[in-house]
Amino acid sequence: MSAREVDVVVVGLGPGGESAASQLARAGLDVLAVDRRLVGGECPYYGCIPSKMMVRASDVLAEARRVDGLAGTASVTPDWSAVARRIKDEATADWDDTIAVERLEKAGATVVHGEARLVGPRQVEVAGETWTARKGVVLNTGTEPAAPPVDGLADTPYWTNRDAVPAEQAPASMIVLGVGAIGAEMAQAFARFGTRVTVVELFDRILALEEPEAGTLMGQVFAREGIQVLTGTQVERVSYDDGTFTVEAAGQRLTADRLLVATGRRTNIAAIGLETVGLDPEQRALDTDGRMRVTGAEGLWAIGDITGKGAFTHVSMYQAAIAVRDILGQDGPEAAYHAVPRVTFTDPEVGSVGLTEKQARDAGLDVQVGTTDLSASTRGWIARAEGLIKVVADADRGVLVGATVVGPSGGEVLSMLATAVHAEVPVTTLRSMIYAYPTFHRAVEEALKALG
Numbered sequence: 001m002s003a004r005e006v007d008v009v010v011v012g013l014g015p016g017g018e019s020a021a022s023q024l025a026r027a028g029l030d031v032l033a034v035d036r037r038l039v040g041g042e043c044p045y046y047g048c049i050p051s052k053m054m055v056r057a058s059d060v061l062a063e064a065r066r067v068d069g070l071a072g073t074a075s076v077t078p079d080w081s082a083v084a085r086r087i088k089d090e091a092t093a094d095w096d097d098t099i100a101v102e103r104l105e106k107a108g109a110t111v112v113h114g115e116a117r118l119v120g121p122r123q124v125e126v127a128g129e130t131w132t133a134r135k136g137v138v139l140n141t142g143t144e145p146a147a148p149p150v151d152g153l154a155d156t157p158y159w160t161n162r163d164a165v166p167a168e169q170a171p172a173s174m175i176v177l178g179v180g181a182i183g184a185e186m187a188q189a190f191a192r193f194g195t196r197v198t199v200v201e202l203f204d205r206i207l208a209l210e211e212p213e214a215g216t217l218m219g220q221v222f223a224r225e226g227i228q229v230l231t232g233t234q235v236e237r238v239s240y241d242d243g244t245f246t247v248e249a250a251g252q253r254l255t256a257d258r259l260l261v262a263t264g265r266r267t268n269i270a271a272i273g274l275e276t277v278g279l280d281p282e283q284r285a286l287d288t289d290g291r292m293r294v295t296g297a298e299g300l301w302a303i304g305d306i307t308g309k310g311a312f313t314h315v316s317m318y319q320a321a322i323a324v325r326d327i328l329g330q331d332g333p334e335a336a337y338h339a340v341p342r343v344t345f346t347d348p349e350v351g352s353v354g355l356t357e358k359q360a361r362d363a364g365l366d367v368q369v370g371t372t373d374l375s376a377s378t379r380g381w382i383a384r385a386e387g388l389i390k391v392v393a394d395a396d397r398g399v400l401v402g403a404t405v406v407g408p409s410g411g412e413v414l415s416m417l418a419t420a421v422h423a424e425v426p427v428t429t430l431r432s433m434i435y436a437y438p439t440f441h442r443a444v445e446e447a448l449k450a451l452g
């Protein structure tokens, strides 16, 4: 075993790790960048990008089906092979990371494919070699799909996002277990391509992390689109026989050709050698300070899903920029998470930022909320759109601490509310703005008027 030295080792090349390795190498540092799978991580190959290609295609179908009654008639024949082809050719290059590797090498980094492990402070072992990192190690090892401990489930060929994304056909029927962001986006996309979908959620509504109004509305939308929605439902047993899954839940026996498990993720930190740098390998997420340094270890930064600050690509990239600045000795604002935006790309989209009403109340704030029905706005009525805007204010400080937009392009409408929460714009200032007529975002003014 030989020993080699670089300035920085980046372990795991999700969106944040890839970006950090590239920025550090371009700044002239000697960087070793390691991934055991594909450079770029979950987002481009099995996550954000291919799933949004599914969503985009299914939205086009839904829009075509809206021609009737608004613009004449249209007949639509869904064909999943167009989606599968786009994902294979355009999104993932057939799950090949050659271009990403070359991009990183061109930036000046050394790229190694292999399982990396910490073997001591500033020391990483990969592919039989030990590397010493003069400045330190950046961890960005991300997450894997997590399956619940349901009787029989592990013995079945259930799908996770990693199987659904490369699917060449839309199955005739599918049960989706867990309706967070992954379950909701995929359930609606497949259903719009003709798959008979049943969703089973443990919590008493879908999109449980969002405002109750958002989950309730999306449950109604799903039901209207023909998706069977079972909430507050505990799955007792799963079996698979002759191409059919059987899910036993709350006295019912559900059957389908496919079972998609979308019940959350687990972090990849148990086996990366945390104990060799004095950290507990059993922890679920790594505690980091405002500069992304891991608490309790020298020369160690963590970014992305493993920090537990929001499992989103934009959080991973945001943290990467902060870690890079710190490693390069540059000044800049520390990490702050009071205005993390998140968008579930269902139709209507569910965009939110900051605290929900419950989180704000639990935090002991003097809470005011304002809600408005988007379909009652001029643009909503014209578009025959449904949705809502809800704002959550801290009355003591006179600022918004959270907001939710459900509606067409809800994630885009959210942007002004994300600015308001991030910059703590006084509610009085937001109320004195001019909102263009007739836009969806004009409904923000109504939600602000309703604050009380």
Ligand SMILES: Cc1cc2nc3c(=O)[nH]c(=O)nc-3n(C[C@H](O)[C@H](O)[C@H](O)COP(=O)(O)OP(=O)(O)OC[C@H]3O[C@@H](n4cnc5c(N)ncnc54)[C@H](O)[C@@H]3O)c2cc1C
Binding pocket: 011, 012, 013, 014, 015, 016, 017, 034, 035, 036, 037, 038, 039, 040, 041, 042, 043, 046, 047, 048, 049, 051, 052, 114, 115, 116, 117, 140, 141, 142, 143, 161, 182, 268, 272, 303, 304, 305, 306, 310, 311, 312, 313, 314, 315, 316
């Ligand atoms: C279906 C789906 C849809 C999503 N849609 C969105 C979306 O629309 N918007 C959004 O913001 N987020 C979305 N996400 C979440 C997003 O994909 C992640 O938050 C994002 O990938 C950031 O993750 P990360 O940077 O922590 O690392 P990851 O992307 O998880 O990558 C971690 C990398 O580390 C590597 N690795 C792990 N252990 C080791 C080791 N020991 N040695 C070497 N390499 C290792 C892995 O191979 C992997 O490549 C989605 C996720 C899924 C599953």
Ligand SMILES: NC(=O)c1ccc[n+]([C@@H]2O[C@H](COP(=O)([O-])OP(=O)(O)OC[C@H]3O[C@@H](n4cnc5c(N)ncnc54)[C@H](O)[C@@H]3O)[C@@H](O)[C@H]2O)c1
Binding pocket: 148, 150, 177, 178, 179, 180, 181, 182, 183, 185, 200, 201, 202, 203, 207, 208, 209, 233, 234, 235, 262, 263, 264, 265, 310, 311, 312, 342, 343, 344, 345
């Ligand atoms: N648009 C986006 O930004 C986007 C899209 C997809 C995923 N993601 C990220 O990926 C992460 C993982 O997504 P996810 O949807 O897998 O997780 P999630 O944590 O968002 O949702 C999991 C859901 O499964 C439910 N559940 C758990 N155990 C269950 C059981 N035994 N039976 C039925 N339901 C059960 C939970 O109550 C929860 O509603 C998210 O945290 C999100 O940040 C983001």
